[in-house]
Amino acid sequence: MPDVNRGNRPLSPFMIGQYYRPQLTSVTSILTRITGNALLIGALMVIWWLLAAATSEEYFRTANAVLTSGFGDLVLFGSLWALWYHTLAGIRHLVWDNAQMLELERAEKLGWGVVFGSVILTIVTVIII
Template sequence: MSKVTATRARPLSPHLTVYRWPITMTMSILHRVTGGALYFGTLLVAWWLVAAAASESYFEFVNSIFGSWIGRLILFGYTWALVHHLLGGVRHLVWDTGAGLEKHTASRIASATVAGSVVLTALIWFAGYAARGF
């Protein structure tokens, strides 16, 4: 009897282009990413505070960096990460009570977290510009 050498077509495991990530999984990953980003952002806040304590010229230097377009973009991202992580923490706190664990409810809360973080970040920055008179 001869040995069969034909290769059988094996099914492929789901790939990123085939498998659609649920919003709850995406939010879990994003919660961890924003937590990591907050470490970096907190170093920037500490740098700003050290500059304020060091000297006026050094503070003006650091303030000019944060006031540039790239600095403001980084601060905007830090604000969003902070708000998003905060709302994600509230979401987890709600889940810890046993509420909102049904699939459709968890997905709605996850979507509300994204929308809420974007809206609150925009409101924070708008309020900041409005307080300075644009």
Template structure:
């Protein structure tokens, strides 16, 4: 049996930091997963708002009041960014599934475009609405 030298190897390729240099592709992939969780949390907020609207005027006034203050605006700005980022990440994976953009330079450029694009689209969304 081959000596696999288990004691000197990292336990996981996801141990970014002490063993692996963060790369644009890995960080953007992690961010897609994080933005999916954020989007789920925002969906829960929206459902709470709708349930409060269906329940009573007092419940709706409380939830609506919480979401309309500056903190609510900040939450929805970041949520809008997360949704746009996640959408662009899914689009990137569709492009990869079609076999395009697989070289390192293009993949890193696509990761940068995701960050910049989500930021511009979130700002544009807030300007338009």
């Protein structure tokens, strides 16, 4: 049966705000996917640095200058946060896979734990290193 109301419904980008309020669990889930992909950037920079070290001294100086610059520090700091966030979110999903903490209130607490935990662990890691 054809959908006769197809033209009267809002399209999905327009759902946010007027028709749909993003929830913490959905935002943290989307952020988990984003951080997983963003970790590739930091990993590629470290691989480039290691390959440069194995190639030549001049090439290593170039790669090392990029990695130790302000931009490199920012990317590596962001990658460190993404690593902690992605790890904690993965643990959260393991908890959910065991059918634990699925109630809305507890799931939101777990989401905030992932957000604040990743920030705290990133700061602690930077202080230690």
